[in-house]
Amino acid sequence: MRRRSWTRSIAVLITAAACWGIAPAAFAAPPAPAEMPDLRCDPGDRSCDTDNDRIPDAVEQVVCGSATCATGTEDVDGDGVPDWVEYLASGATDGVDPAADRDKDGMPDYTERLTCGTDTCATGREDVDGDGVRDWAEIVICGDTTCATGDEDYDGDGVADHQQLQACVVYDRSSWWDQVNRLATTGWGGWLLALIAAALVGGGYWVARRARAIRAAKLAENESADDLVDASGSQA
Ligand SMILES: [Ca+2]
Ligand SMILES: [Ca+2]
Ligand SMILES: [Ca+2]
Ligand SMILES: [Ca+2]
Numbered sequence: 001m002r003r004r005s006w007t008r009s010i011a012v013l014i015t016a017a018a019c020w021g022i023a024p025a026a027f028a029a030p031p032a033p034a035e036m037p038d039l040r041c042d043p044g045d046r047s048c049d050t051d052n053d054r055i056p057d058a059v060e061q062v063v064c065g066s067a068t069c070a071t072g073t074e075d076v077d078g079d080g081v082p083d084w085v086e087y088l089a090s091g092a093t094d095g096v097d098p099a100a101d102r103d104k105d106g107m108p109d110y111t112e113r114l115t116c117g118t119d120t121c122a123t124g125r126e127d128v129d130g131d132g133v134r135d136w137a138e139i140v141i142c143g144d145t146t147c148a149t150g151d152e153d154y155d156g157d158g159v160a161d162h163q164q165l166q167a168c169v170v171y172d173r174s175s176w177w178d179q180v181n182r183l184a185t186t187g188w189g190g191w192l193l194a195l196i197a198a199a200l201v202g203g204g205y206w207v208a209r210r211a212r213a214i215r216a217a218k219l220a221e222n223e224s225a226d227d228l229v230d231a232s233g234s235q236a
Pocket of ligand 3: 101102103104105106107108109112119120
């Protein structure tokens, strides 16, 4: 299978920028898309994807005019989301706003739509290939839910793209464990767990010392009482 060069997509940067609230003002939520037929192909299905490059024949036909001509880099509106991904998500090669996020959970609408069918259905934990890179992040990085290796690092800062993207996710149920998971994607989860562990160990040590001190005090008190009894017995 040929490797597509758009793996290092600027969509990663756009999504990260939107995540931190610095999306350009021009990005406004588009109207809800009409229900789309699922044009995606199963991997290796040559009846749907003749050249086996993950871009369905029907989509290549729209993007460039034949069933096998698309490179995956076509981006007619220059927004970092390849035409074929926009077409799968919206039915048009310029139908996606990479910063639109209706439910404000950090995952752009088009990634949720391609993950589970609507703009707001993803939990942020979907990972169809079980490689640790969440489906929606794989879509941002390279276009579908199984294409990323997990090593992509568009801005070269040493933090993998999927980790930076996952740090955007605001989970529906904000349990403490979700918060740790969120911090873990930015490198702070390990520190938080270490602090909790240190607090537990320190607390356990303090409780043990306190219990020993109480036992020793009671022992001393009992011995003192015994001494008094012995003394009074001798005097009698
Ligand atoms: Ca194809
Ligand atoms: Ca585009
Ligand atoms: Ca969303
Ligand atoms: Ca995955």
